Amino acid sequence: MIWAAFALMTGAVVLAVLWPLGRARTAAARAPDVSFYRSQIEEIDRDLALGLLTQADADVAKAEAGRRLLRVSDEPIADGKSRGGARMAAVAALIAIPAVSLTLYLALGHPDLADLPLSTRVAERQGQSEVQSAVRKIEDHLAANPNDGRGWDILGPVYMKMGRYEDAARAFGNANRVLGDTPERLTAQGEALVYAAQEAVTPQAQEIFNKVLDMQPGHPVAYFYLALAREQSGDRAGAIEAYSQLAQGTPPDAPWQPVVRARIVALGGTPPAAQEGPKGETADAVRAMPSDEQRAMIRTMVDGLAARLDADGRDVEGWLRLLRSYKVLQENDLAKAALVKARNALNADPDGLSRVNALADELGLKS
Numbered sequence: 001m002i003w004a005a006f007a008l009m010t011g012a013v014v015l016a017v018l019w020p021l022g023r024a025r026t027a028a029a030r031a032p033d034v035s036f037y038r039s040q041i042e043e044i045d046r047d048l049a050l051g052l053l054t055q056a057d058a059d060v061a062k063a064e065a066g067r068r069l070l071r072v073s074d075e076p077i078a079d080g081k082s083r084g085g086a087r088m089a090a091v092a093a094l095i096a097i098p099a100v101s102l103t104l105y106l107a108l109g110h111p112d113l114a115d116l117p118l119s120t121r122v123a124e125r126q127g128q129s130e131v132q133s134a135v136r137k138i139e140d141h142l143a144a145n146p147n148d149g150r151g152w153d154i155l156g157p158v159y160m161k162m163g164r165y166e167d168a169a170r171a172f173g174n175a176n177r178v179l180g181d182t183p184e185r186l187t188a189q190g191e192a193l194v195y196a197a198q199e200a201v202t203p204q205a206q207e208i209f210n211k212v213l214d215m216q217p218g219h220p221v222a223y224f225y226l227a228l229a230r231e232q233s234g235d236r237a238g239a240i241e242a243y244s245q246l247a248q249g250t251p252p253d254a255p256w257q258p259v260v261r262a263r264i265v266a267l268g269g270t271p272p273a274a275q276e277g278p279k280g281e282t283a284d285a286v287r288a289m290p291s292d293e294q295r296a297m298i299r300t301m302v303d304g305l306a307a308r309l310d311a312d313g314r315d316v317e318g319w320l321r322l323l324r325s326y327k328v329l330q331e332n333d334l335a336k337a338a339l340v341k342a343r344n345a346l347n348a349d350p351d352g353l354s355r356v357n358a359l360a361d362e363l364g365l366k367s
Contacts, residue, residue, distance in 0.1 A: 131158070149178030156188060160304055163311035165196035183216045191304050194225060201229035220250050224260065231267065240269035248272050259321050302329065306338065313345025316352035320359055327363045339365050 135158060142151050152175035159168035172189035176182070190208040194201055201209075206229050212222035227242030243264045247257060261271040302325045309318050319342040326335035339360050346352040 147178050149175050160192060161307045163307055165192045168192040169196060183212045183219055186212045187221050195308050201225050201232060220246060224256060236267050240264055240267050244272050258324050316355055319356055323359055335365055
């Protein structure tokens with residue numbers, strides 16, 4: 001079915017190219033039409049003079065005949081050579097356009113990918129429409145009840161998934177204002193500010209992450225973003241030290257470990273050797289968190305990364321982090337879905353696509 005659609009599209013393009021080429025006529029071929037419409041105008045004048053037509057009817061008839069005469073007169077004139085050239089151009093177009101189109105598609109496209117069922121696409125659009133409708137209802141409710149902290153708390157993660165990071169930061173901030181600060185909500189607010197600033201850890205975000213560390217020393221997510229802030233400010237040594245402490249102080253299978261170690265290498269440092277057990281205040285903070293809170297913290301990071309990649313999928317490193325994270329969380333279905341999205345997003349980046357496919361093979365993701 002898809003190839004029939006491609007054939008129709010190609011035919012339409014070829015027709016668009018050939019149509020102007022077929023309109024040119026020689027002066028001799030055009031002359032009878034010109035003579036006919038001029039004679040028609042003269043005949044209308046005679047009928048008017050004889051009283052067979054009123055002035056109004058004559059004006060209308062002459063206007064129509066004149067319009068057709070102008071259209072015929074404006075047609076391009078082609079001599080024998082140009083008509084021969086037009087024919088050659090037509091043949092070239094018929095051959096070249098399908099050939100070039102097919103070559104480009106085979107080089108850049110993915111003809112082996114299965115079609116997305118129509119029912120799935122319809123369901124996705126309906127689901128998006130329902131989510132947007134629900135969001136509007138919550139927004140209307142909060143406009144009338146700005147002190148409904150629970151409503152803001154619900155809306156923040158939804159905004160994150162939609163890629164509305166500034167709105168998410170505002171929602172989390174309002175939830176903290178009404179319900180009181182918690183490390184989880186503050187971290188989510190800080191991350192939203194980072195994503196809204198294109199991954200720049202702004203002074204406002206740093207202030208929030210420092211507040212998280214005051215409430216829960218060693219909080220790994222806050223620690224990571226503050227290390228990133230050092231890197232972005234040009235403090236390479238301080239960033240390497242902070243990243244190294246985070247790598248040593250958290251479990252070796254934590255989903256952020258790959259990116260932390262990659263940042264150390266990128267800055268010219270050497271990642272610390274993997275330890276049997278994490279040490280330091282960050283490790284104490286992780287151990288002190290209930291298992292459900294640990295997973296929720298990881299989930300916040302992973303969901304935020306997924307939402308950002310949905311909005312802008314050109315970040316190869318981001319896709320690699322997301323695939324590893326889903327694998328660590330043992331969420332193979334989400335990992336496979338992310339792999340499909342990554343391949344589509346990186347379609348024009350052969351090197352990035354190769355890295356994603358290599359990691360997929362390494363992680364045992366079949367798709």
